[in-house]
Amino acid sequence: xxxxxxxxxxxxxxxxxxxxxxxxxxxxxxxxxxxxxxxxxxxxxxxxxxxxxxxxxxxxxxxxxxxxxxxxxxxxxxxxxxxxxxxxxxxxxxxxxxxxxxxxxxxxxxxxx
Amino acid sequence: xxxxxxxxxxxxxxxxxxxxxxxxxxxxxxxxxxxxxxxxxxxxxxxxxxxxxxxxxxxxxxxxxxxxxxxxxxxxxxxxxxxxxxxxxxxxxxxxxxxxxxxxxxxxxxxxx
Numbered sequence: 233x234x235x236x237x238x239x240x241x242x243x244x245x246x247x248x249x250x251x252x253x254x255x256x257x258x259x260x261x262x263x264x265x266x267x268x269x270x271x272x273x274x275x276x277x278x279x280x281x282x283x284x285x286x287x288x289x290x291x292x293x294x295x296x297x298x299x300x301x302x303x304x305x306x307x308x309x310x311x312x313x314x315x316x317x318x319x320x321x322x323x324x325x326x327x328x329x330x331x332x333x334x335x336x337x338x339x340x341x342x343x344x345x
Numbered sequence: 346x347x348x349x350x351x352x353x354x355x356x357x358x359x360x361x362x363x364x365x366x367x368x369x370x371x372x373x374x375x376x377x378x379x380x381x382x383x384x385x386x387x388x389x390x391x392x393x394x395x396x397x398x399x400x401x402x403x404x405x406x407x408x409x410x411x412x413x414x415x416x417x418x419x420x421x422x423x424x425x426x427x428x429x430x431x432x433x434x435x436x437x438x439x440x441x442x443x444x445x446x447x448x449x450x451x452x453x454x455x456x457x458x
Contacts (some may be wrong), residue, residue: 242386253366274347274415275435275449276388321351325445332403333437334376337387 236324238336245312246344251306253339255322260303262324266333267296267307270319279320280307312343349369351436351450358426358457366421366453368436375437377419378403378447379411381432388435394419426457 237256246253255265266281282296282305289296293310309316314328322336347402352367368377373398380388390403394413410422419438432438433454437447 266445266447268449273451275437275451277449278446281445283416325443327445331390332390332393334390335380335388336406337385 236322236334236336236338238322240339241337242340242342244342244344247313249312249343251309251312251316251341251343253320253322253341254304255306255324255336256302256304257324258303259324259326261326262334264325264327265296265298265305266323266325267294268321268323268335270321270338276321309341312341314343314345317342347439348403349436349448349450353453353454354451355454356453358423358455360427360457362426363422363424364426364455365423366434366436366455368438368450370417370419370436370438370448372438372440372448373416373451374438374440374448376441377413378437379409379419379421380435380437381405382435382452383432385390391421391434395434400405426455428457431455431457 267279268276269279270276280291280294284300295308297303320339323333325333346402349370376418378393381392389405392411394400397416433452435452436450439447
């Protein structure tokens with residue numbers, strides 16, 4: 233029940249394309265859903281996050297779509313650029329209590345020039 | 346402002362050897378975490394701490410011990426290293442009362458031969 237399932241494992245798109253990464257969870261107690269971006273040799277860094285009281289959040293070219301009834305959320309990258317090539321992790325947390333972050337298995341994105 | 350600093354960055358151990366990984370944060374964060382990152386497995390929580398003097402087990406705690414004697418430091422120990430502990434280890438910290446973002450260090454690449 234603590235798992236966060238992420239797909240696909242890897243993704244290749246052309247510059248300007250819109251890669252979509254999907255995540256699903258089981259535990260309805262999760263109330264915070266961040267996405268982290270990781271470049272090779274670096275630690276993950278927060279990209280964008282959403283709470284279950286909204287269905288969509290946009291920050292620049294990055295959008296999270298959230299479907300509470302389906303227990304799914306996804307990351308969309310608009311007008312993708314080669315600089316977006318990185319590994320993306322979804323995560324889920326319960327913000328009352330221990331604040332443990334449970335991460336998905338990651339998606340390696342490559343944007344071709 | 347260094348953020349989260351991990352020491353060392355790289356280490357090679359022989360099976361059965363012991364070592365300690367050090368994580369230091371200068372953001373006055375209450376919560377600290379140790380994750381391991383393996384290909385196809387994402388980030389898995391080893392141990393975490395919600396404050397000075399407290400520690401708790403995460404998803405994969407076996408073979409590891411931790412200590413949080415000072416608020417700014419979180420130590421991860423391997424008493425008898427095994428090849429299965431070959432991984433990249435990440436420390437993170439957060440301050441839930443302020444915001445929900447977890448800040449990660451640069452990682453420690455550990456190889457056990």
